[in-house]
Amino acid sequence: MAGAGRKTVRSTCPYCGVGCGVLLTPQPDGGLDVRGDPDHPANFGRLCSKGSALGETVGTGHRLLTPRIGGREVSWESALDTVAERFASTIAEHGPDSVAFYVSGQLLTEDYYVANKLMKGFIGSANIDTNSRLCMASTVAGHKRAFGTDTVPGTYEDIEDADLVVLVGSNLAWCHPVLYQRVLAARKARGTRIIVVDPRRTASCDGADMHLALEPGSDVALFNRLLAEIDARGAVDADFLGNTTGFDAALEQARAEDGTATGLSEAQIAAFCTEWIGTEKTVTIFSQGVNQSSSGSDKVNAILNCHLATGRIGKPGCGPLSVTGQPNAMGGREVGGLANMLACHLDLENADHRAAVREFWAAPTVPDAPGLKAVDMFDAVGEGRIKALWIIHTNPAVSMPDADRVRDAITGCDFTVVSDITAETDTARLADVLLPASAWAEKDGTVTNSDRTISRQRAALPAPGSARPDWEILAEVGRRMGWQGAFDYQSPAEIFREYAALSGIAGSFGRDFDISGLVGEDYDALQPTRWPVSARREGGRFFSDGRFFHADQKARLVPVSWRPPVAKTAPRYPFRLNTGRTRDQWHTMTRTALSARLSAHLAEPFLEIHPADAFAKGIGSADLVRVDSPQGSAILRARITDAVRPGQVFAPMHWTGETAPSARIDALVAAVTDPVSGQPESKASVVNVTRLNAA
Numbered sequence: 283m284a285g286a287g288r289k290t291v292r293s294t295c296p297y298c299g300v301g302c303g304v305l306l307t308p309q310p311d312g313g314l315d316v317r318g319d320p321d322h323p324a325n326f327g328r329l330c331s332k333g334s335a336l337g338e339t340v341g342t343g344h345r346l347l348t349p350r351i352g353g354r355e356v357s358w359e360s361a362l363d364t365v366a367e368r369f370a371s372t373i374a375e376h377g378p379d380s381v382a383f384y385v386s387g388q389l390l391t392e393d394y395y396v397a398n399k400l401m402k403g404f405i406g407s408a409n410i411d412t413n414s415r416l417c418m419a420s421t422v423a424g425h426k427r428a429f430g431t432d433t434v435p436g437t438y439e440d441i442e443d444a445d446l447v448v449l450v451g452s453n454l455a456w457c458h459p460v461l462y463q464r465v466l467a468a469r470k471a472r473g474t475r476i477i478v479v480d481p482r483r484t485a486s487c488d489g490a491d492m493h494l495a496l497e498p499g500s501d502v503a504l505f506n507r508l509l510a511e512i513d514a515r516g517a518v519d520a521d522f523l524g525n526t527t528g529f530d531a532a533l534e535q536a537r538a539e540d541g542t543a544t545g546l547s548e549a550q551i552a553a554f555c556t557e558w559i560g561t562e563k564t565v566t567i568f569s570q571g572v573n574q575s576s577s578g579s580d581k582v583n584a585i586l587n588c589h590l591a592t593g594r595i596g597k598p599g600c601g602p603l604s605v606t607g608q609p610n611a612m613g614g615r616e617v618g619g620l621a622n623m624l625a626c627h628l629d630l631e632n633a634d635h636r637a638a639v640r641e642f643w644a645a646p647t648v649p650d651a652p653g654l655k656a657v658d659m660f661d662a663v664g665e666g667r668i669k670a671l672w673i674i675h676t677n678p679a680v681s682m683p684d685a686d687r688v689r690d691a692i693t694g695c696d697f698t699v700v701s702d703i704t705a706e707t708d709t710a711r712l713a714d715v716l717l718p719a720s721a722w723a724e725k726d727g728t729v730t731n732s733d734r735t736i737s738r739q740r741a742a743l744p745a746p747g748s749a750r751p752d753w754e755i756l757a758e759v760g761r762r763m764g765w766q767g768a769f770d771y772q773s774p775a776e777i778f779r780e781y782a783a784l785s786g787i788a789g790s791f792g793r794d795f796d797i798s799g800l801v802g803e804d805y806d807a808l809q810p811t812r813w814p815v816s817a818r819r820e821g822g823r824f825f826s827d828g829r830f831f832h833a834d835q836k837a838r839l840v841p842v843s844w845r846p847p848v849a850k851t852a853p854r855y856p857f858r859l860n861t862g863r864t865r866d867q868w869h870t871m872t873r874t875a876l877s878a879r880l881s882a883h884l885a886e887p888f889l890e891i892h893p894a895d896a897f898a899k900g901i902g903s904a905d906l907v908r909v910d911s912p913q914g915s916a917i918l919r920a921r922i923t924d925a926v927r928p929g930q931v932f933a934p935m936h937w938t939g940e941t942a943p944s945a946r947i948d949a950l951v952a953a954v955t956d957p958v959s960g961q962p963e964s965k966a967s968v969v970n971v972t973r974l975n976a977a
């Protein structure tokens with residue numbers, strides 16, 4: 283295996299969407315020394331606590347080493363034959379839409395490409411969706427509405443050129459720490475001011491000049507008010523507006539609201555508008571507080587509207603910049619890993635795009651309708667419409683909203699395959715077939731970070747037992763289902779070259795995603811590169827020419843109006859539950875829990891509650907509390923803090939049935955979604971809190 287010796291290899295951190303470069307040096311005892319890569323443009327040698335502890339998460343004690351069927355160890359031949367036969371027979375009996383893949387932003391681009399090709403091109407269904415649906419689907423939808431494609435306009439360098447950074451629904455300090463370090467460095471170097479827009483006072487507020495603790499879900503009201511103020515104060519960029527349509531309608535909608543839904547004072551709103559309007563070089567960074575909402579797409583467009591109206595896009599030091607939660611959420615978007623997309627920013631619902639992809643793949647079919655998005659997919663599993671399900675590197679029995687119901691749906695599915703590095707997840711325990719996959723430090727491929735930089739992930743350790751890379755497992759199943767030629771891959775390099783060649787075809791449809799020149803013979807030598815790589819996009823910057831991807835090349839300002847979260851507080855459920863990450867844990871902790879150092883930060887699940895609410899409920903510090911929602915219950919340790927406002931509570935999302943059976947937070951979250959993006963509303967559930975016996 284390439285890179286499996288003792289030499290240091292350059293790779294990429296497998297956690298958040300910052301996509302930091304790492305230097306990996308295998309140790310004689312089987313361990314791994316991990317350092318920040320000083321030459322990687324995302325981090326220039328920096329690492330956060332999670333990245334620094336990566337070496338503590340390798341080892342084989344927790345690993346799944348052999349395929350299993352019904353809990354029994356079997357050969358790869360037997361496992362792959364079983365998967366292929368069961369999928370083929372299900373399709374033969376019930377049609378292609380009776381099967382589904384649920385994949386992950388942990389997959390490398392090459393893995394994603396093969397999974398997508400197998401499902402959309404050869405099985406003939408679009409039922410492939412990803413846990414990135416829970417992460418950034420609203421941004422994808424917002425970008426497509428505004429720009430015509432899912433194109434992130436901003437770059438990390440813009441942060442260093444900005445005079446104002448606005449963090450909206452983003453605890454950057456904990457969730458994207460190295461990027462936050464770049465924000466702080468900009469403040470030190472040029473006095474960049476920082477505004478945090480978040481219902482909760484987070485660690486990101488420690489370095490902020492202003493914190494706007496708005497009502498949960500009211501971001502549209504704030505940015506609509508800003509758009510109206512931009513117009514009222516004569517700050518519209520009339521020249522740039524010529525590159526757009528929809529301004530009048532968006533403004534009319536914005537004027538119809540006055541910002542009171544935010545719960546902020548008039549003075550706070552005025553101060554925010556004055557800072558934003560008065561600072562040309564403004565970068566607006568947004569994340570899950572925007573995306574994970576029943577109005578997430580509208581929130582994204584409300585932000586984009588303000589940048590488009592002022593022409594603050596496509597220029598150094600200004601622009602909207604969404605940050606993704608996972609290492610390759612962006613790569614998954616590029617490769618069409620969502621149920622409503624095709625690879626290379628081509629559209630599933632466009633007949634010409636479908637025909638081009640089908641011809642390129644020499645595929646029997648490409649479906650003409652989107653597949654099931656994550657929440658709908660598990661509904662279909664529960665209702666028996668999906669009869670064969672393959673879950674790859676993700677733990678939906680814990681991480682999906684209404685998680686108890688999802689767990690029951692998977693339990694009842696006729697045939698479930700799970701590929702993962704461990705058998706010890708809530709989801710893996712439900713599998714009929716378990717397939718041992720290689721872990722991040724054993725894999726070769728590419729990932730794309732939040733500012734469109736494509737980096738190599740390189741293997742530094744040999745895979746233990748009989749674990750195999752995901753692309754290889756998927757291709758084996760594709761061949762066994764009868765499509766030998768289409769899945770006859772020998773290496774990730776071969777897959778990447780095919781994908782890059784398809785990107786060249788996408789260029790003929792006006793998509794500026796041509797990476798066909800990126801890799802010559804030496805795939806392994808690929809250096810971190812931000813796309814687009816075409817000469818006319820100097821510095822990999824989009825929209826500096828004022829041209830967008832709609833047919834008329836104009837951007838759209840989208841009229842949006844504030845809507846409250848779907849779930850309403852009531853006497854039975856008087857609190858609004860916010861969920862999110864802690865600094866030192868990652869998703870459902872399958873890796874970070876292996877580091878004692880990381881677990882020392884916040885060792886157990888907890889619920890933040892305001893002192894006034896705690897007093898009213900008779901809850902003391904460190905008491906155990908029961909949290910009930912219409913969907914489920916959890917038992918957590920109370921942390922009394924005024925970081926949350928009265929009537930609101932916060933709980934981290936990491937703990938699982940494996941680590942804290944009574945604290946599966948997503949069991950409390952309702953499965954309501956944004957109607958445009960299908961992204962669940964994970965930050966505005968309603969709950970009650972009652973004290974259990976004091977500890």
Ligand code: SF4
Nearest residue numbers: 295297298302330333
């Ligand atoms: Fe890894 Fe993100 Fe930390 Fe960078 S900031 S080291 S990518 S977790």
